Amino acid sequence: MPAVVIADAGVAGPAGAQALHDAGHRVRPAGGRRVLLAPITITPSKPLTPSHLKGLLWTDVMYRATRPLAEVRYRYSHTTYHPTEQTLGFWEFLDRTQGDAAYQDLTEQEIGDHYVAFRAAGERAAARSLRPYADAVEQGWVHPASARILELWSEQYRALGLHDPGLRAHQPPGLGLDEMLDGLAARGLCLDHRRIGGPVHLDLTRHGLPLRQIVTADGRPNYLACALRELVPLAGDFDEIVLLYDPELDPDYQLLERILADLGPTVRRVPVGRVPIDGSIRSARHGGWGHHHAGPLLTAALAEYDGPAVRLGMRLYFIAVLGPGQEQSFRPELLRQCLGRAQRLLATGESGQLGTPALAGLLGRHRRDHTYVDPYRLTTSLLGKRAPAPSPELLTEVFV
Amino acid sequence: MxxxxxxxxxxxxxxxxxxxxxxxxxxxxxxxxxxxxxxxxxxxxASAEETLVVAVIHHLELAEWAGATCAFAFGLDPVAGARWRRSFTRTVFLAGNPANLRERFRFAHVAGDSTAAWTTPGPGPNASTLRRLLKLFDAPAGPPARPDTLVRLPGRPTTGHRDLYLATEGCSLADALVHLNHVLVEAVLDGLIAPGDSLTLRQVPRLIGIATPFAALRVVTDPHRPDRLKAAAGLTEETPVG
Structure with missing residues (x-):
C-alpha cells in the first residue's frame, strides 16, 4: 500500500494555524502509524559544514526509509526559527554594517564571513531594533542574505539527493507566541511573568527538571519557544514524534520531550553527534570551515564520480562510517573511499524487482520498538562483507 | 547630617x-x-549557618502577596523566627509554581491559588535543591501603579490598622518584594502586626512628607547619593483607615 505523504512545502498560508490544523488532518490515516520527523533547522547564515551535512543526510535517510512503512511528515521550517535572536540579530547587524549589499552575488562563504563577524562582535541589539525584523518574519519576509543562502542550499540539496522539505517556502508555525504560552500556562507547563515585566520559563519542575527560560524579560523568544509554537499544535496529529538534535542540546530536548508527550504522542529523541574537524568540535559561528563545506565537497566529489555514486557515498560516509557519535574527525580520504564503494555497490546492484512488500520488510528490520527506521542500522547493512548487493528499489527509494 | x-x-x-x-x-x-x-x-x-527563607513566586499581585507574607509570618515557630531575625530575615525570591513543587518540597505556607509559597526558615544548604530547580525572581520593571489598597490580614478582625508605604522611584518589582518583605515579617516578629489587623498599601515615589510617624522603616543606601540613606518602605504607627 502506498504511503500517504504530505511534505510541508506549500502547506502554509496566511491563516497559519488553520492551515496547519488542516494539514494535520490531511496526514490522518490511510492505515499506518503517523510519524513526525522534527529536526532542528540550521540558521541560514553560513555554508553547510560536515556536521550539518551529517544531520541532513541522517534525517533524509530516516524520512525516505520510513515512508514505505508509515505516514511520515518531515517538518523543517526555517520560518519557524527565524524569530530567534541569532537570526534576527544577524540580519540587523548586516543592515547596520553593510547597508544595501548585493547579496544575490555572494557565495555562502562570503555571507558566512559576515556571520562570523557578527558573532565575534558580540553585540546584542536592543529588543526594539529587532522588532521590525520579527514582525516582517511573521508576514513571510526573509532577509536577502538568508534568502541567498537558502537558494544555494536548495541547489546543494538537489545535488545531494536530499528531499526538500520547503527550504524556501513560508511555513509559519501553527501558533503565535501568546497562544502557545497561554496553552502551556493553562497546563501548568510554563511560568509566564511577562505581565510583571519578567521572563517566561518552561516549568517541568514537577518532573524534577529545572526551569528553562524561553522568552527574555524584554520579549525575545529562544529556539525552544519557536519549536513549541510549531510542535505543540502538531503533536496531537501524530503517533510518534522523532526529535533529531545536537547532543549538546540534550537538556532542552528532555524538556521538549516531556511537553510533547503530555499532548499524546510517543516522543523519540535521536541525538546526532557533530563532526569534529581536526579533533575539535567547533560551532559554525567561529568560521574556519575552509574547503570542508558542502560546495567544495560536492564539486570535488562530482568531478570524479557520477551523481548517484556521490549521493550514496555521502550517505555511507556521514551515516555508516561516522555513526551516531562524534568521536571521529572529518576525514576527506574516507569520504572519497565511500564514494568509490558507492560506485561499486551501484554497479553490482541486483537488477531484479524487489516489490513494495519486500522492500517494506527489508526496511522494517531496522527498527526497534519505534516506528521510524534507524538510518545507522540500515546504512551499515549495506557495508557488511557478506551483505547481499542492495536492490535498485532500496537504493532509489532511500539512498540516491 | x-x-x-x-x-x-x-x-x-x-x-x-x-x-x-x-x-x-x-x-x-x-x-x-x-x-x-x-x-x-x-x-x-554569610555561611552555612545563615538562616534563610525561600519565597516562591508564581503570580504576583503586590497587595495580595503582602497579606500572604504576613500569614506566613504569623505561622512561624518563635525559635525559628528568632534565628531568621538574626540573619536579618534573609529571603531568596525564586520564580516557580508551588503547585508543581508540593510533591517534592514541604512548604511552611502556601498562598491561596498557589500564587506563592514560603519555606520554613532554615540553613542555606537546605534550600539548595529548590534553588537549583528554580530561577531568581526577575521583574526589572517597576511595580504597576495602583490606588491605595486595603489589605485585611487573616484572623479574627481587629481594629488595628497601619499604612504600608513603598517608595517606587528607582524601585523594580523585585526590589519591592525585598523591601516590603523585610518590613512585614519583622513587624510580625516584633508584634507590630497581629492576625486580623489591616494594612493600606500606598505607593509613592519617595517616603517624604508623610504625616503619620513610621513604626518601622526599611533603610537602604540612596542609589543617587551613595553617601546618604533613603527609606525604601515603611510601616506607620497605628492610624485610622482613610
Missing amino acids: SPLQEDLVDRAGRRVRHARPDLAERFDLSTLAGLLDAQQSVAAA
Whole structure:
C-alpha cells in the first residue's frame, strides 16, 4: 500500500494555524502509524559544514526509509526559527554594517564571513531594533542574505539527493507566541511573568527538571519557544514524534520531550553527534570551515564520480562510517573511499524487482520498538562483507 | 547630617543591634560608615549557618502577596523566627509554581491559588535543591501603579490598622518584594502586626512628607547619593483607615 505523504512545502498560508490544523488532518490515516520527523533547522547564515551535512543526510535517510512503512511528515521550517535572536540579530547587524549589499552575488562563504563577524562582535541589539525584523518574519519576509543562502542550499540539496522539505517556502508555525504560552500556562507547563515585566520559563519542575527560560524579560523568544509554537499544535496529529538534535542540546530536548508527550504522542529523541574537524568540535559561528563545506565537497566529489555514486557515498560516509557519535574527525580520504564503494555497490546492484512488500520488510528490520527506521542500522547493512548487493528499489527509494 | 538622615542612620543602627547585638560591639552603628562596614561584614560571613527563607513566586499581585507574607509570618515557630531575625530575615525570591513543587518540597505556607509559597526558615544548604530547580525572581520593571489598597490580614478582625508605604522611584518589582518583605515579617516578629489587623498599601515615589510617624522603616543606601540613606518602605504607627 502506498504511503500517504504530505511534505510541508506549500502547506502554509496566511491563516497559519488553520492551515496547519488542516494539514494535520490531511496526514490522518490511510492505515499506518503517523510519524513526525522534527529536526532542528540550521540558521541560514553560513555554508553547510560536515556536521550539518551529517544531520541532513541522517534525517533524509530516516524520512525516505520510513515512508514505505508509515505516514511520515518531515517538518523543517526555517520560518519557524527565524524569530530567534541569532537570526534576527544577524540580519540587523548586516543592515547596520553593510547597508544595501548585493547579496544575490555572494557565495555562502562570503555571507558566512559576515556571520562570523557578527558573532565575534558580540553585540546584542536592543529588543526594539529587532522588532521590525520579527514582525516582517511573521508576514513571510526573509532577509536577502538568508534568502541567498537558502537558494544555494536548495541547489546543494538537489545535488545531494536530499528531499526538500520547503527550504524556501513560508511555513509559519501553527501558533503565535501568546497562544502557545497561554496553552502551556493553562497546563501548568510554563511560568509566564511577562505581565510583571519578567521572563517566561518552561516549568517541568514537577518532573524534577529545572526551569528553562524561553522568552527574555524584554520579549525575545529562544529556539525552544519557536519549536513549541510549531510542535505543540502538531503533536496531537501524530503517533510518534522523532526529535533529531545536537547532543549538546540534550537538556532542552528532555524538556521538549516531556511537553510533547503530555499532548499524546510517543516522543523519540535521536541525538546526532557533530563532526569534529581536526579533533575539535567547533560551532559554525567561529568560521574556519575552509574547503570542508558542502560546495567544495560536492564539486570535488562530482568531478570524479557520477551523481548517484556521490549521493550514496555521502550517505555511507556521514551515516555508516561516522555513526551516531562524534568521536571521529572529518576525514576527506574516507569520504572519497565511500564514494568509490558507492560506485561499486551501484554497479553490482541486483537488477531484479524487489516489490513494495519486500522492500517494506527489508526496511522494517531496522527498527526497534519505534516506528521510524534507524538510518545507522540500515546504512551499515549495506557495508557488511557478506551483505547481499542492495536492490535498485532500496537504493532509489532511500539512498540516491 | 540632616535630622532626617540622622533618623535613618539611627533606625538602621537599631535594626542591626536588634538582630545582631554582637555587631554593635565591633562597629560604630551611629555612623553611616560604621553601618556599611557592619553590612559588609555580614555579607562576607554569610555561611552555612545563615538562616534563610525561600519565597516562591508564581503570580504576583503586590497587595495580595503582602497579606500572604504576613500569614506566613504569623505561622512561624518563635525559635525559628528568632534565628531568621538574626540573619536579618534573609529571603531568596525564586520564580516557580508551588503547585508543581508540593510533591517534592514541604512548604511552611502556601498562598491561596498557589500564587506563592514560603519555606520554613532554615540553613542555606537546605534550600539548595529548590534553588537549583528554580530561577531568581526577575521583574526589572517597576511595580504597576495602583490606588491605595486595603489589605485585611487573616484572623479574627481587629481594629488595628497601619499604612504600608513603598517608595517606587528607582524601585523594580523585585526590589519591592525585598523591601516590603523585610518590613512585614519583622513587624510580625516584633508584634507590630497581629492576625486580623489591616494594612493600606500606598505607593509613592519617595517616603517624604508623610504625616503619620513610621513604626518601622526599611533603610537602604540612596542609589543617587551613595553617601546618604533613603527609606525604601515603611510601616506607620497605628492610624485610622482613610
